[in-house]
Amino acid sequence: MLPNKPTIKDVAERAGCGIATVSRVLNNSGPASVASRVRVLAAAEELGFKFNEFGRSLKSQRSKTIGVLVPTLSNPVFADAVQGIQQAAAVHGYDVILTCADYDQMTEQKALATLLAKQVDGVVLTVSSPENSKVLQVLNDNNIPHCLIFNQPTDSGISAVGVDNVEAARIVGQKLFEFGHLNAAFVAVQFAKSDRSADRYKGFAEIYAKHNLNQPTLLEVDYAPGDLELALIDLFEKSPSTTALFASNDMLALACIRALRSLGKSVPEDISVVGFDGIAVADLVHPKLATIATPCHDMGSKAAQLLVKALQKNEKPPAGVISLPFEFRCGESLSIAAKKNSDGQAATRPSDLSATQMQPNK
Amino acid sequence: MLPNKPTIKDVAERAGCGIATVSRVLNNSGPASVASRVRVLAAAEELGFKFNEFGRSLKSQRSKTIGVLVPTLSNPVFADAVQGIQQAAAVHGYDVILTCADYDQMTEQKALATLLAKQVDGVVLTVSSPENSKVLQVLNDNNIPHCLIFNQPTDSGISAVGVDNVEAARIVGQKLFEFGHLNAAFVAVQFAKSDRSADRYKGFAEIYAKHNLNQPTLLEVDYAPGDLELALIDLFEKSPSTTALFASNDMLALACIRALRSLGKSVPEDISVVGFDGIAVADLVHPKLATIATPCHDMGSKAAQLLVKALQKNEKPPAGVISLPFEFRCGESLSIAAKKNSDGQAATRPSDLSATQMQPNK
DNA sequence: CCACCCTGTGGAAACGTTTCCACTTTAGCC
DNA sequence: GGCTAAAGTGGAAACGTTTCCACAGGGTGG
Numbered sequence: 001m002l003p004n005k006p007t008i009k010d011v012a013e014r015a016g017c018g019i020a021t022v023s024r025v026l027n028n029s030g031p032a033s034v035a036s037r038v039r040v041l042a043a044a045e046e047l048g049f050k051f052n053e054f055g056r057s058l059k060s061q062r063s064k065t066i067g068v069l070v071p072t073l074s075n076p077v078f079a080d081a082v083q084g085i086q087q088a089a090a091v092h093g094y095d096v097i098l099t100c101a102d103y104d105q106m107t108e109q110k111a112l113a114t115l116l117a118k119q120v121d122g123v124v125l126t127v128s129s130p131e132n133s134k135v136l137q138v139l140n141d142n143n144i145p146h147c148l149i150f151n152q153p154t155d156s157g158i159s160a161v162g163v164d165n166v167e168a169a170r171i172v173g174q175k176l177f178e179f180g181h182l183n184a185a186f187v188a189v190q191f192a193k194s195d196r197s198a199d200r201y202k203g204f205a206e207i208y209a210k211h212n213l214n215q216p217t218l219l220e221v222d223y224a225p226g227d228l229e230l231a232l233i234d235l236f237e238k239s240p241s242t243t244a245l246f247a248s249n250d251m252l253a254l255a256c257i258r259a260l261r262s263l264g265k266s267v268p269e270d271i272s273v274v275g276f277d278g279i280a281v282a283d284l285v286h287p288k289l290a291t292i293a294t295p296c297h298d299m300g301s302k303a304a305q306l307l308v309k310a311l312q313k314n315e316k317p318p319a320g321v322i323s324l325p326f327e328f329r330c331g332e333s334l335s336i337a338a339k340k341n342s343d344g345q346a347a348t349r350p351s352d353l354s355a356t357q358m359q360p361n362k
Numbered sequence: 363m364l365p366n367k368p369t370i371k372d373v374a375e376r377a378g379c380g381i382a383t384v385s386r387v388l389n390n391s392g393p394a395s396v397a398s399r400v401r402v403l404a405a406a407e408e409l410g411f412k413f414n415e416f417g418r419s420l421k422s423q424r425s426k427t428i429g430v431l432v433p434t435l436s437n438p439v440f441a442d443a444v445q446g447i448q449q450a451a452a453v454h455g456y457d458v459i460l461t462c463a464d465y466d467q468m469t470e471q472k473a474l475a476t477l478l479a480k481q482v483d484g485v486v487l488t489v490s491s492p493e494n495s496k497v498l499q500v501l502n503d504n505n506i507p508h509c510l511i512f513n514q515p516t517d518s519g520i521s522a523v524g525v526d527n528v529e530a531a532r533i534v535g536q537k538l539f540e541f542g543h544l545n546a547a548f549v550a551v552q553f554a555k556s557d558r559s560a561d562r563y564k565g566f567a568e569i570y571a572k573h574n575l576n577q578p579t580l581l582e583v584d585y586a587p588g589d590l591e592l593a594l595i596d597l598f599e600k601s602p603s604t605t606a607l608f609a610s611n612d613m614l615a616l617a618c619i620r621a622l623r624s625l626g627k628s629v630p631e632d633i634s635v636v637g638f639d640g641i642a643v644a645d646l647v648h649p650k651l652a653t654i655a656t657p658c659h660d661m662g663s664k665a666a667q668l669l670v671k672a673l674q675k676n677e678k679p680p681a682g683v684i685s686l687p688f689e690f691r692c693g694e695s696l697s698i699a700a701k702k703n704s705d706g707q708a709a710t711r712p713s714d715l716s717a718t719q720m721q722p723n724k
Numbered sequence: 725c726c727a728c729c730c731t732g733t734g735g736a737a738a739c740g741t742t743t744c745c746a747c748t749t750t751a752g753c754c
Numbered sequence: 755g756g757c758t759a760a761a762g763t764g765g766a767a768a769c770g771t772t773t774c775c776a777c778a779g780g781g782t783g784g
Contacts, residue, residue: 254646
C-alpha cells in the first residue's frame with residue numbers, strides 16, 4: 001500500500017549511482033559531477049526522500065536537539081523564554097525538547113536524565129539554586145554544553161543570560177525611596193528556593209541601608225489560599241508604617257493587590273505595589289502594575305543562540321553572565337507615599353484602619 | 363581522559379558474555395540465567411552504562427518522542443496545555459518536542475516538517491482551522507497518529523480533546539440574558555483564523571436568537587494599540603444599548619476592561635464583560651473576571667495519554683471529539699444590566715457618556 | 725537410552741547514515 | 755603522447771542497538 005519510506009539507497013538506485021554520491025549531493029559535502037547532481041536531486045524529489053535522522057544521529061552522535069529545563073510554564077516569564085529558545089533554535093535547525101521541574105530538585109534531576117538519554121546536544125535551563133546544583137554538576141560531568149537563564153550564578157565559570165536582579169531591585173528601591181516610601185516590605189514565595197528572589201531582596205535592601213532606613217521587611221508566603229492575607233495583616237500589625245510592597249514577581253504582585261483590597265486597603269492610595277518581570281497582563285490590569293520589565297523572550301533566544309553557536313563550533317558557550325537590559329515601568333500601582341502618623345494610619349484618610357482590617361470586604 | 367561512553371559491547375565484554383545477552387537482560391526482553399543476569403547488571407552499573415537512544419531508535423524506528431504544535435506559549439492557555447502534555451508524556455517515558463506556529467499556516471507547515479524530520483511517534487496539536495488544514499493532511503498522508511486539542515473538528519474521523527465551545531458560549535449567553543443583558547457584543551481577535559472563536563460566537567448568538575433578541579454584534583479587532591478602543595467607540599455609537607461584552611478569550615477580556623475604562627465606562631457598572639478560558643490571572647484582577655474556566659492542563663494531559671496509549675498499541679488514537687467539563691465562573695466583571703434609555707445612557711448614572719468618551723482618563 | 729524440547733547463549737544481520745579509501749576517469753602539462 | 759594531479763565515484767566500514775537464528779547442554783517422557 002503505502003510504499004515504505006525511501007532511504008538513501010532507494011535514491012541511489014533510482015539515480016543510478018552509489019549511496020555515497022547521494023549523500024554527498026544531498027549534503028553538499030563533497031565533489032559530484034553536474035550530471036549526477038541533477039540525477040540525484042531528481043530522484044530524491046520523485047521519491048519524496050527525507051533523511052532519517054536516526055541514522056544520521058547515530059553516525060554523527062549529534063541530535064540537533066537542545067534540551068530545555070524550566071521550573072514551570074505557568075509563569076508567563078518562562079513560557080516567553082521557552083518560546084524565545086524555540087524560535088532561535090529553529091532558525092539554526094535545532095529542535096527543542098521541553099521538561100519542567102516544578103521548582104523541585106528531585107524532579108530537576110529526573111528531567112535532566114531524560115534529556116541526557118535523548119542525547120540532547122546542549123541544554124538551556126533555569127535551576128532553583130545554581131550554587132550547589134546537582135543538575136549543573138551532572139551537566140559538567142557529562143560535558144554537556146549548557147546555558148543558564150534567569151539564574152545569575154556567582155560561579156563565573158558558567159554561561160548564563162539574565163538580568164542583573166540586584167541592580168534592578170536597587171532601582172525599585174530607589175524609586176520607592178524617591179516616592180517617599182520610607183518603610184517597605186519585600187514579598188516572596190519560597191524565598192529559600194530562588195536565587196533570584198534573594199538577589200532582588202539584596203539590591204532592594206541595599207538602597208534602604210544606604211539611606212539609613214529600616215531594612216525592608218521580608219515577607220515569605222506560600223500559595224495556600226488566604227496565606228497572603230494573613231501575612232499582610234501580620235505585617236501591618238508589626239510595621240504599621242509600611243507604605244509599599246515589592247513583590248518578587250508580577251503574579252505575586254497582582255495577588256498582593258487583590259489581598260490588600262480584601263483588607264480594605266487600596267492601591268496605590270494606601271499602599272504602593274511594585275512587581276518584577278513585566279508580564280503582558282501587568283499592563284492590562286487596573287491599576288497598571290509598576291514593575292521591572294525584563295526581556296524574557298530575548299533571554300531565551302539569546303541563550304539559545306549562544307548555545308547553538310557554541311555547538312556548531314563544537315565547544316561550550318562562553319563562560320560568564322550576560323546581563324540583558326531591563327526597564328523600570330512605572331505603573332499606576334505606584335504613587336507618592338501617603339503621609340502616615342505613627343500608628344500607621346494614612347493622615348489624609350483618617351478612617352480607622354484597624355477596623356477595616358477586621359472587616360474585609362467581599 | 364574521560365572514558366568514551368560505554369556501549370553495550372563494553373558491558374558484554376566486562377560481563378564476559380555476548381551483547382545479545384546484555385540486551386536481553388537490560389531490557390528484560392528474553393531469557394537469561396540468574397548468573398549472567400547479575401554479572402551484566404553489575405557490569406552495567408560499574409561502567410555507568412546508558413543506552414544510546416540513537417541506536418535504539420534506528421533499530422526500532424521509534425523515537426519515544428511526541429511532537430507538540432501550538433500557536434504560541436504567550437497565551438497561558440497553551441502554556442498550561444503544553445505542560446499537561448509534557449507531564450503525561452513523561453510518565454510514560456515519552457519526551458516532547460515543542461514547536462510554535464504563531465497562528466500562521468506557513469509556519470505551521472514548516473514546524474510540522476521539522477517534527478516529522480525528527481521522527482516523532484505522534485503529534486498533539488492545535489491548528490488555526492481544522493477543516494482544510496494542510497497540516498492535518500500531511501499527518502494523515504504520513505500516517506502519523508495525532509490528537510487535536512482546543513480545536514473541535516467537524517470531521518469526526520479525527521481524534522480531539524477539547525471543550526464544547528458552542529455549549530460553553532450558550533451558557534455565557536444564557537447567563538448574560540438572565541442578568542438582563544439584552545444587547546451584547548462578541549469581541550474576537552482574528553475571528554477568521556480561529557474555529558474556536560467561530561464556535562463561541564455561534565453558541566452565543568444561538569441564545570440571543572432563541573430569545574428573539576438582536577444578534578450579538580461581532581467585533582473583530584486586532585492587536586494594534588488603540589484598535590480596541592476605536593472599535594468600542596464605534597460599537598457604542600452604532601449600538602448604544604449594548605450592556606455586555608463577551609470576549610473570545612481572557613486576555614482580550616482584560617484588554618476590553620482596560621479599554622472600556624479609558625473610554626470612561628466602568629465594569630461592571632456600565633458594561634459587563636465575560637471572558638473565556640479561565641486563566642490564572644483572571645482571578646487576581648479587579649474586577650475578577652467572569653469567564654468559562656476550561657481545563658487546559660487536563661486537555662493537554664488527556665490528549666497525551668490518548669496518544670501514548672495508542673502508540674504503545676501501535677495504532678491511532680480513537681477517532682472522535684472528547685469534550686472535557688468546563689465551568690462558568692461568575693466574576694465581578696459581570697452584573698445585572700444597567701437600565702439604559704434609548705440613547706444608551708445608563709439610567710442610574712446619568713452622566714454624559716459622549717463627553718466621557720471624548721475625554722478618556724489616563 | 726534415545727529423541728525431544730526447553731533454556732540459555734552468542735554470532736551476525738539489519739536499521740540508515742556518513743565518510744574513509746581506493747579506484748576510475750578526465751584534464752592539464754611538458 | 756605519455757605523465758601526473760585532480761575530480762568523480764562506489765564499496766565498505768562504522769555508529770549502537772535489537773532480534774533472528776543456530777547451537778549447546780540438560781532435563782524429561784516414552
